[in-house]
Amino acid sequence: MTNQMLDRELKKGSAELLILSLVEAVPRHGYEISKLIESRSEGRLRFHVASLYPLLYRLEKRGWIEGRWVEKAGERRRRFYRLTSQGRKVLAAQRDTWREFVEAINLVTGMDNA
């Protein structure tokens, strides 16, 4: 129980960072993003539709990512999200914040995490 709550809180705080970083290099669509999170975290983190998309839309509304419908030949159209310039700034800031946070925790708890 405590773990789940913690998980949720942790996830909430880091979710934005996750998504922003994933669309930093190349535009991705929703399913791609969720698959990447799942695969890169080796199954530890999972985002379902019900939690992923509200997050995407929130980030889009803030102007940090930009969603566009793209139609490729022979396929149905998909919504791709990419990082905006404002989003880039936010991503950099969030990365710094996260790093500092982790360092702080480590310092306090005496854990050593590279």
Place this chain on the structure above:
Amino acid sequence: MPDWKPEIVKRLASLRLGATREAEIVEELAQHLDDRYADAIASGATEPEAYRSAIAELSDDELLASGLRRIERRVSPEPVVLGGAARGNALADAWRDALFCLRTLRKNRGYAAVALITLALGIGANTAIYSLVHAVLLRPLPYANADRLVFLAELMPEGRGRSGISYPNLMDWRERTTTLDDIAAFQSQSYTLTGAEVPIRLQGRRVNWNLFTLLGTTPQVGRLFVEEDDRPGAPMAAVISDSLWRSRFGADPAVVGMSVRLDGAPCTVVGVLPPTFEFVRRDEIYTTLVPVATETSGLLDRGNHFSIYAIGRLAPGVRVGQAEDELSAVAAQLAGEYPNTNSGNGAELKPLADVLVEDVRTALFVLLGAVGFVLLIACANVANLALAHATERRREIAVRLALGAARGRIVRQLLCESVLVSLLGGAAGLAVGTALVRGLVALAPPGIPRLDQAGLDGNVLLVTLAVSTVIGVLFGLYPAVQASRTDLNTAQKDAGRSTSGPAHERMRRVLLVAEIALALVLLAGAGLMLRTVVELANVDPGFDGNNVLTMRFNLPQNTYDPPRRRAFFSDCIEKIEATPGVESAAMTFSLPIDGSNWNSIFIVDDKPVPPRAELPSSAFSPISDDYFETLRIRLLKGRSFTPADADGSPYVTVVNEAFANRMWPGEDPIGKRLKQGWPEDKNPWREVVGLVSDVKLNGVDQMTPMQAYLPIRQEPMRSIALVVRTSGNPLASGPAIEAAIHSLDPDIAVFRMMTMDQLRGEALGQQRLTMALLGGFAGLALLLAGVGIYGVMSYTVTQRTHDIGIRMALGARPRDVLRLVVGQGALVAVVGVVIGLAAALALTRLMTGLLFGVGAADPPTYGVISIVLVVVALLACYLPARRATKVDPVVALRHD
């Protein structure tokens, strides 16, 4: 792939999103689930397992909704492009719709432009004519209690029509009527104003003092007449018009009390009328009537009918019919009391407003009808355009419908487009109409009352606005409703060919047939008027008017007694004939065609005297000796006048054919005698010494009246018309002739100097204008109908490129394709012409009053216009048909 939509929509339901947004979200989430499903299948799961794993993503009902709720709530209102639920306030919606409409119209510039121009022309013409009709016919008269004012005149016996009121009769009418609480008489009068520079001739009236109080006029400066001015022996007082005050007296207020000379007699100006004052026509000066009703003037003779008419005001609560009955009864009473003068005379009483416009009413209504037709044709064209336009957009509309647009919204937006186009067309039409009105007022012949005040006013604007909006709704409604009934499947299937349904096709044909029929009716009207004008121009007036100059002048009253007049006549003619360029000159009282005659009853000596009510009446015209020669009027028998026919010599006369045929049919008129006036009058018997051919006196379209000519020396009158035959341009000799007259008497004002041709043209003025207008409208109608046919045929060809391609691929020759297309057009044209002919025959009967020399059902006219219309229609079909034959079958078949 399973359908995820229902599950997603279920979870989104509580958010109550707009259809667009919901659709977007649904699409994205469905994609995601599809991918999840596909992945699961790819990694070996069974379908149910894969389905479950995908559905699991949606988790429980509330998570998605609560996650989205905070975000989606603040999403801005849906974009306008796709249809949407009716949310937000109606005004904002309407504004967005309007902007969207503008954008759509800008995208479809071609359609909008053609529709706009067509409407601008149709509405513009209507605005112009309506302005005229409003100014002349519909507006209330600018007098106090205008609807209680009536016009009074006498009626001659034997149905000979209206005549002036004899002065003693008028006095009795005034005394004996109770239904009219006030009567004021007026008489046309012209004066010569002398004093400064050149003497000028003024057009004016002699009136009873209470005329202005009846009309409710107030002076601009000074005062108007009071009862003291209108008594026998009162000093002459004058009220002048604003334009005279400005042009002659420099708008100086000191004009009040100024003394001027009218016809040589002193007269005091007592006041100036307001600038807008107009009574029947714009007169420059008014004097009072009673002081001139003296014994010598002849006004007190009950048998004399000068052109005195009157207006009266109905007593409170009295209807026109009651007043008319009472006045007729009074006239009957007087006929009984004075059988010598009044027997058979009746009275005429009509609302003043009706009388003022009686000459032009028919013409104006015909024009109004004509221009209404033009508008109908324009609307039919625009409706066809709208139909074609809506058909092209079926696919777009179908998509919108599929994405959830409300049908009502789509209809509203299409309607908005058509209303917008009509309003813009109306605005443009207003501009066109205003310009047209100005032009018409400038070109119009004189004598049309209140025309100069025609222009844009609140009424016209309102009517134009209403007409535009109604048009927009009408021609937009049908296509809009039709289009909104499209469903996506049919639209997608027809996408390449996008032919319209048979219903559309039929509607288009019907509209075309209607256009052609309307155009034919207009052409009929114009053609008939053209024939009328041509016939009028070709009427033989009975004289040769080429190179003839005419003018008028009046000898001052007080200074010219008959001997002096006679001397003046001979001196004047002598001097004028000595002027270079003049071949011959003559004097007369009444010019031909002009209609300004002196009519008198008479008796002849070799027939029994008829009862007084049946005494014949003839025009009597004093002339100088060379009159017939100067105008080349043929002398058929006997002789003309010579210097031997002088004062004191036996009284003679020359009569025209109409006179001889009426009074002495089959007999030789030479030697017969006639006497003017009542049988008991002491007038001289005159012997007929000559017979001349008929001359059109009252305009070329009227019958020639009986006419008796008198030698001017035996009947020296003051009012003189001069006819001068010149060897070159008549107007060039004008100044010299005027100078010759002035050399004899500088106080004589010469007026209405114009050539005979101009005089004749003036008389035709109204017919010419009506013809020009009708012709213009008919031409416009023809153009619009032609454009309409071309447009529809062109569109049909484009739509049927596929068909045509197939036909040609299967071996049809260009000729066959041509025949197919033109054949369709020809059918439409012929049906339209037939219907149009029927309608024209029925409607032109209404304009018989305007026609001359041609019947309303004149076969040659109808034949010609039918041919013209069919030719135009065929031409309009031929051009797109030719395009059809150039279709490359390969391209056509590929055109999908």
